[in-house]
Amino acid sequence: MSDFFLVVDDTLETPPYRQIVEQIRGAIERGALQPETALPTVRQLAGDLGIAPNTVARAYTELQSEGWLASEGRRGTRVASKTPAASGGDRARGLRDAIDRFVESLRHRGFTPLEIARELARITEPS
Amino acid sequence: MHHAFAELWARGWTAMVLAALGTFQVVRPGFFYTCSVYFDRARKKLSPAQSERLQRVLDARSDAEGVSPNAERYAGIVGIAMAGLELVPAIPFGVPYAIYCLAGALTILSSYVQIRRATQRRAAPLVPRSPFDALPPAMIAALAACFSGVALFAIYPPYRAGAIGVGAAMLILAWIAWRIAGSQAVLFGDDPQLEYAVDERLRANRVSGTVALACAPAVVLVGTTAVWIPSAYQSLGAVAMLLTYVAFGVAMFVNLMARRGADRLLSRTNG
Numbered sequence: 101m102s103d104f105f106l107v108v109d110d111t112l113e114t115p116p117y118r119q120i121v122e123q124i125r126g127a128i129e130r131g132a133l134q135p136e137t138a139l140p141t142v143r144q145l146a147g148d149l150g151i152a153p154n155t156v157a158r159a160y161t162e163l164q165s166e167g168w169l170a171s172e173g174r175r176g177t178r179v180a181s182k183t184p185a186a187s188g189g190d191r192a193r194g195l196r197d198a199i200d201r202f203v204e205s206l207r208h209r210g211f212t213p214l215e216i217a218r219e220l221a222r223i224t225e226p227s
Numbered sequence: 228m229h230h231a232f233a234e235l236w237a238r239g240w241t242a243m244v245l246a247a248l249g250t251f252q253v254v255r256p257g258f259f260y261t262c263s264v265y266f267d268r269a270r271k272k273l274s275p276a277q278s279e280r281l282q283r284v285l286d287a288r289s290d291a292e293g294v295s296p297n298a299e300r301y302a303g304i305v306g307i308a309m310a311g312l313e314l315v316p317a318i319p320f321g322v323p324y325a326i327y328c329l330a331g332a333l334t335i336l337s338s339y340v341q342i343r344r345a346t347q348r349r350a351a352p353l354v355p356r357s358p359f360d361a362l363p364p365a366m367i368a369a370l371a372a373c374f375s376g377v378a379l380f381a382i383y384p385p386y387r388a389g390a391i392g393v394g395a396a397m398l399i400l401a402w403i404a405w406r407i408a409g410s411q412a413v414l415f416g417d418d419p420q421l422e423y424a425v426d427e428r429l430r431a432n433r434v435s436g437t438v439a440l441a442c443a444p445a446v447v448l449v450g451t452t453a454v455w456i457p458s459a460y461q462s463l464g465a466v467a468m469l470l471t472y473v474a475f476g477v478a479m480f481v482n483l484m485a486r487r488g489a490d491r492l493l494s495r496t497n498g
Contacts, residue, residue: 105419107350133353140355142333145349147411149353 103134108149113205116151120159122198128183133141137179173200234320234385237451241324242313249306249327256296256303257285260290265432266425271452284421288429292414293336305330319389321448325396332403335433338441339410350416352423360468361427361434370401370438372474373445379467380449383460395445400441408434435482 104127108116126134139145142160146153160177163169170180206216262285271279293377318403374397381390414422449471453464 103348103352105414105416105423107355107416107419111332127353137353138355139353140351144356144411145353148349148414150349150411 106145106149108151112200113208116149117155117159117162118201120145120149120156121162124159124163125166125168125194128179135179135181135183139177139179141176147220229254233452234316237320238313238316240445240451241321242310245306245310245313245324245327249303249308249310252303252306253300254303256299259413261377262292262425262429265429280418280421281425283356287415287417288413288422288425291341293341297498298334298337302327302330302334312337319328319392320386320452321389322392322396324447325375325444328444329396329399332400332437332440336403336406337366339407350419350422351412352414352416352419356412356483358405361430362404362438365477366404366435366438368399369481371443372470372480374477376449376469376471376474377445379465379470380453385458385491386416386448386452389448393448396444397441400437404434404437404441405439408466431465432482435478437477439475439482442471442478443470446475 106120106123108119110155112119114122124133124139127152133158139160142153146156149156160169160171164171164177167180167182169177171177201204203213203216207213263282266281266285270281273281306327309327312318312323313320327424374394377390377394377397381387381394383390411422412426414426416422449464449467453468456464
C-alpha cells in the first residue's frame with residue numbers, strides 16, 4: 101500500500117511538471133520517500149495522472165539534475181541514495197517559492213491579499 | 228446420427244443458458260460489471276461510517292467510468308441474439324457463446340477507455356506497478372491450458388470450426404484482460420488511500436473475471452460435446468476435457484479469491 105500520492109490539478113496556475121517536482125522533492129525531504137525507493141515509470145505515472153509523458157519526463161529530469169532522483173536505465177528511476185542536504189537557505193527559499201505560487205493562484209481565483217493574509221494567519225496561529 | 232443428436236442437445240442447452248443470462252442482464256443491468264458489485268461482501272463487514280466512506284469512493288469512480296446500465300443491457304441483448312444463433316446449424320457450435328463473452332468483456336474495457344478523460348484533478352500512487360500484479364501466473368497458466376484443450380479439440384473434424392472460433396475469442400479476451408491489467412490507476416485525491424485500494428481490487432476482479440470469461444466458452448465447447456465424441460477420438464476428448472475443466476477451476480478459484488480480497492479492503496487503509 102502506497103503512503104504517498106502525487107496530485108496534479110489542472111486548474112492551478114502552477115504547471116503540472118512543477119507540481120510533480122515540488123511534491124516529490126517535498127516527500128523526500130520529509131522522509132515520506134526513502135533513499136533507493138523505486139518510482140513508477142514515466143509512462144505509468146503519466147497515465148495515472150492523465151497527463152503527457154513528456155511532462156513527467158521533464159519533472160524526473162529536473163529532479164535527477166538536482167540530485168534527488170537517480171536513473172538506473174532499465175531498472176527504472178529511484179530516489180537517490182544520497183539526496184542533496186537541504187541547507188537552511190534552500191529550505192527557506194523553497195518555502196518562499198511555494199507560498200508565492202500558492203498566493204498567486206489564489207489571487208487568480210479572485211481572493212484579495214487581505215482575505216488570503218487573514219486566512220493564512222488563522223491557519224498558522226498556534227492553538 | 229450420434230453426433231447430430233449430441234450437437235442438437237448441446238446447442239439447445241447453450242441457447243437456454245445464453246437466453247437466461249441475456250434476459251437477466253436486460254432486466255437487472257449493473258449486476259455483473261458495475262464497481263459496487265465487487266464490494267457487496269466487504270460492505271457487510273463495515274461500520275456505517277466506513278460503508279459511507281466506501282460508497283463515496285465508489286460513486287466517484289462510477290461517475291468517472293460513466294458506464295451506463297445501457298452498456299450492460301446491450302451485452303444482454305447480444306446474449307439473447309446469440310441464443311438464437313446458437314440454434315442455427317450452419318454456425319459452428321460455441322462461437323455465439325464466445326461472442327457473448329466478448330460483448331461482456333468489451334463492457335469492462337469500455338469503462339477503462341472512458342476514464343482516461345475522467346477529471347481535471349488526478350492523483351497517482353508513487354509505486355511501480357506491473358500487469359502481472361493483477362494477472363498472476365496461475366491465471367496465465369489456466370488460460371494457456373484452456374486454450375490447449377480447445378486446440379486439441381480442433382483435431383476432431385466436426386468441431387474444428389467451432390474450436391477455431393472459440394480459440395480466436397479466447398485470444399481476444401486474453402488481450403482485453405492484459406489491457407485491463409496494465410491500465411492506469413484512477414484516483415481523484417479526495418481519499419487517495421481508499422481510492423487506491425478500490426482501484427487495485429477493481430483491477431484484480433475485472434482481470435480475473437475477464438480470464439474466467441475467456442475460459443468459459445472453452446468449457447462450454449469441450450464440456451458439452453467431449454462425451455459424445457466417437458471412440459476413435461475418446462482419449463483426445465478426455466485430455467481436452469481434463470485440461471479445460473482444471474483450468475476453468477483454477478480461473479474461477481483465483482476469481483473468487485480476488486473478490487474475497489475486497490473484504491480486507493479497509494484494514495489496509497486508515498479507515
